[in-house]
Amino acid sequence: xxxxxxxxxxxxxxxxxxxxxxxxxxxxxxxxxxxxxxxxxxxxxxxxxxxxxxxxxxxxxxxxxxxxxxxxxxxxxxxxxxxxxxxxxxxxxxxxxxxxxxxxxxxxxxxxxxxxxxxxxxxxxxxxxxxxxxxxxxxxxxxxxxxxxxxxxxxxxxxxxxxxxxxxxxxxxxxxxxxxxxxxxxxxxxxxxxxxxxxxxxxxxxxxxxxxxxxxxxxxxxxxxxxxxxxxxxxxxxxxxxxxxxxxxxxxxxxxxxxxxxxxxxxxxxxxxxxxxxxxxxxxxxxxxxxxxxxx
Numbered sequence: 512x513x514x515x516x517x518x519x520x521x522x523x524x525x526x527x528x529x530x531x532x533x534x535x536x537x538x539x540x541x542x543x544x545x546x547x548x549x550x551x552x553x554x555x556x557x558x559x560x561x562x563x564x565x566x567x568x569x570x571x572x573x574x575x576x577x578x579x580x581x582x583x584x585x586x587x588x589x590x591x592x593x594x595x596x597x598x599x600x601x602x603x604x605x606x607x608x609x610x611x612x613x614x615x616x617x618x619x620x621x622x623x624x625x626x627x628x629x630x631x632x633x634x635x636x637x638x639x640x641x642x643x644x645x646x647x648x649x650x651x652x653x654x655x656x657x658x659x660x661x662x663x664x665x666x667x668x669x670x671x672x673x674x675x676x677x678x679x680x681x682x683x684x685x686x687x688x689x690x691x692x693x694x695x696x697x698x699x700x701x702x703x704x705x706x707x708x709x710x711x712x713x714x715x716x717x718x719x720x721x722x723x724x725x726x727x728x729x730x731x732x733x734x735x736x737x738x739x740x741x742x743x744x745x746x747x748x749x750x751x752x753x754x755x756x757x758x759x760x761x762x763x764x765x766x767x768x769x770x771x772x773x774x775x776x777x778x779x780x781x782x783x784x785x786x787x788x789x790x791x792x793x794x795x796x797x798x799x800x801x802x803x804x805x806x807x
Contacts, residue, residue, distance in 0.1 A: 517554070517555050517558045517559075518551075518554075519588075519591070520551055521551040521552065521554050521555040522555065522584055522588060523541065523588070524537055524541060524543070524547075524548050524551035524552055524555075525551070525552055525555055525563060525577075525580075525581070525584070526581060526584060526585065526588065527540045527541055527548075528548060528552060528564065528571065529563075529564075529573055529577065529581045532570050532571055532572065533570065533571065534548045534549055534552070534571065535548075552564065559576070559580070561574070561576050562574055562576070562577070563576060563577035563580060564577055604633065604634065604635045605633070605634045605635065605790070606634060606635040606636070606637060607631070607634055607635070607636055607637070607653045607654060607790060607791060607794060608637045608639065608652040608653045608654075609636060609637065609638050609639065609652065609653065609654050609655070609656070609794065610639045610640065610641050610652045610654070610655040610656070610657075611638060611639070611640050611655075611656050612640070612656055612657050612658050612779070613640050613641075613642065613734070613736075614658070614734060614735045614736040614755060615656055615658075615736075615754075615755070615779070616638075616640045616736075617734070617736035617737070618735070618736035618739055618740075618755040618756070618758070618759075619754055619755055619757065619758065619805070620656075622758065623801045624638070626797065626801060627794065627797050627798065627801070630793060630794070630796075630797035631793060631794060631797075632793075634793075636794075639652060653783060653784070653787045653790060653791050654781060654782070654783045654787070654791040654794060654795065655781070655782045655783070656671070656779060656780070656781055656782075656798065657779070657780055657782055658777055658778065658779055658780075659777065659778075659780055660776065660777060660778075661778070661780060663780065663782050666782050666783060666784055666785065667782070667783055667784075667785050667788060668780050668781060668782040668783070669780065669781050669795065669799075670778060670779075670780055671778070671779040671780060671781050671798060671799055671802050672754065672778065672779055672799075672802045672803065672806060673774060673775070673778055674752045674753050674754050674774075674775040674778055674779070674806070675752070675753050675772045675773060675774055675775060676710070676715065676750045676751065676752060676753075676772065676773040676774075676775055677750070677751065677753070677767045677768070677769075677771065677772045677773075678694075678696075678699050678715065678748055678749070678750055678767070678768040678769065678771065679739075679742050679748065679749065679750075679751045679756060679760070679765045679766065679767055679768060680694075680702060680742055680745075680747070680748035680749070680765060680766065680768055681742060681743055681744070681745040681764060681765050681766070682763065682765075682766055683745040684702065684703075684745045684746075684747065684748065685766075687745070688701070688702055690702075692766060692768065692769075693768065693769040693770065694768040694769055695769065696716070696719035696720070696721055696769060696771055697721065699748055699768055699769070700721070700726055702747060702748040703729045703746070703747035703748070704726055704727070704728045704729065704747050704748055704749065705728055705729065705730055705731070705732065705738060705741055705742065705746060705747040705748065705749035706728035706730070706731035706732070706749070707731065707732055707733075707735060707738050707749065707750065708731060708732070708733040709733075709735075709777075710750055711725060712725055712726055712750065713725055714773055715750055715771060715773055718771055718772075718773055719769075719771045728747075729746070729747055730746065730747065735751070735752060735755050736755055738751060739751050739755055739756050739759055739765070740759075742756075742759070742764075742765045743759050743764035743765050748768065750773075751765075752775065753806055754779065754802065754805060754806060757805045757806070779802070781795045781798060781799075783795070
């Protein structure tokens with residue numbers, strides 16, 4: 512059921528009366544009669560269920576409820592005015608709302624945004640970053656970039672890239688521990704290690720031919736982009752994705768310690784409502800090209 516709201520006119524009358532402390536002054540500002548202002552405010556008070564003004568001598572003054580309402584209402588009407596001015600008297604540009612996984616937003620996406628805007632050729636782009644736990648947020652956008660296993664129901668999707676995990680650390684950390692590249696897997700375990708809540712060291716250790724026992728870690732992070740930042744700070748060594756670590760690797764803030772790599776099963780997908788396929792196709796293609804270039 513749609514909610515009923517007071518009229519915009521009654522709220523404007525209220526704000527003018529609150530501003531000038533006078534119904535007559537509000538009437539002059541709005542080119543209305545005194546009785547019209549009184550009627551508008553009376554209807555507003557009836558809707559709210561309590562008085563907004565009290566008589567003080569020959570003037571009116573806001574009640575506590577009126578003061579609270581005026582403080583909140585001012586920003587609300589300004590937002591309405593901005594929304595109207597955004598579209599009034601102009602042709603609305605085609606637009607795409609893109610939801611970007613928070614970890615991708617922190618570690619890879621922002622520096623690629625100029626290239627994506629250019630690829631859209633006049634289409635306006637709105638970028639959101641909903642929580643990864645909001646599994647259905649992409650239903651309310653045109654396109655979403657999400658990490659997952661590809662089991663997206665009721666929408667179209669495509670795998671943006673396969674990725675790989677590798678052990679990484681900062682050059683400064685290696686220097687402090689007297690190590691040079693490549694660092695043998697056994698030597699990696701002599702470094703302070705960082706963990707990630709959604710990832711175990713065991714598959715990497717088994718791939719390296721070492722016993723599959725979870726090693727001790729000095730810190731565990733729940734954000735993969737935060738893990739990359741911690742690696743760059745020299746705090747410890749950790750397992751990072753190639754895509755999320757790409758910029759830090761290119762800039763020399765971190766290095767890959769050896770050739771032991773693992774394919775990821777939790778990968779990046781582009782997801783969109785089926786009826787938006789034609790609209791988002793150029794953006795999906797541009798994202799795929801940028802990702803491929805990053806991992807090349």
